[in-house]
Amino acid sequence: KAGVTQTPRYLIKTRGQQVTLSCSPISGHRSVSWYQQTPGQGLQFLFEYFSETQRNKGNFPGRFSGRQFSNSRSEMNVSTLELGDSALYLCASSLAGTGFTEAFFGQGTRLTVV
Amino acid sequence: TQLLEQSPQFLSIQEGENLTVYCNSSSVFSSLQWYRQEPGEGPVLLVTVVTGGEVKKLKRLTFQFGDARKDSSLHITAAQPGDTGLYLCAGAQDSGYALNFGKGTSLLVTP
Numbered sequence: 001k002a003g004v005t006q007t008p009r010y011l012i013k014t015r016g017q018q019v020t021l022s023c024s025p026i027s028g029h030r031s032v033s034w035y036q037q038t039p040g041q042g043l044q045f046l047f048e049y050f051s052e053t054q055r056n057k058g059n060f061p062g063r064f065s066g067r068q069f070s071n072s073r074s075e076m077n078v079s080t081l082e083l084g085d086s087a088l089y090l091c092a093s094s095l096a097g098t099g100f101t102e103a104f105f106g107q108g109t110r111l112t113v114v
Numbered sequence: 115t116q117l118l119e120q121s122p123q124f125l126s127i128q129e130g131e132n133l134t135v136y137c138n139s140s141s142v143f144s145s146l147q148w149y150r151q152e153p154g155e156g157p158v159l160l161v162t163v164v165t166g167g168e169v170k171k172l173k174r175l176t177f178q179f180g181d182a183r184k185d186s187s188l189h190i191t192a193a194q195p196g197d198t199g200l201y202l203c204a205g206a207q208d209s210g211y212a213l214n215f216g217k218g219t220s221l222l223v224t225p
Contacts, residue, residue, distance in 0.1 A: 033211075035215075041217070043157075043202065043215035044215070045213065045214070056212050090156050098206070098213050099144065099145065099207055099212065100206075103147075103213070105158070108155075108156055
């Protein structure tokens with residue numbers, strides 16, 4: 001079966017701009033989680049969606065937001081980009097939630113803010 | 115605040131050596147997962163441990179969950195260059211909706 005697809009793979013943005021990242025989960029998976037990975041902090045949880053509802057949110061500022069569509073595809077948006085937002089953004093797909101059922105990660109979107 | 119502390123951060127060994135990676139926390143987790151991540155890729159799940167004291171084996175990899183469900187270890191026997199990668203432990207919250215990751219152990223196995 002097809003894996004988790006994240007687009008785009010690479011992105012360069014200027015400070016102050018906004019960006020939208022996309023994640024298509026494995027067919028049949030209704031849970032999508034987003035994580036930010038940086039060398040200094042490792043992987044940090046952003047938020048999780050299940051059937052279009054946000055069930056949990058990590059400790060990130062309101063500039064980070066997300067949504068999930070009826071076909072389970074998810075997008076995350078970062079507004080007013082800062083240099084510190086440069087990171088690998090990973091999406092994880094699972095049947096019921098990454099703590100309950102196996103999580104499958106996409107290859108990530110590498111965001112560079114200049 | 116990092117709930118899970120992994121050690122060591124970096125490990126460089128020669129093929130054939132054994133190694134152990136540790137994952138420690140002051141928090142109790144409902145389950146703990148180990149992932150391996152290679153450059154340019156997302157993490158791939160290796161194993162999930164759920165019961166305190168549980169030991170799971172995956173070929174040359176042995177995973178152990180502490181009795182109190184606060185810590186875990188990964189032991190690799192006779193490491194091979196193909197074992198090179200970033201090893202991450204992650205604890206599941208009771209809600210099951212999020213994983214708390216350690217910062218990872220970067221392993222390099224040279225021939």
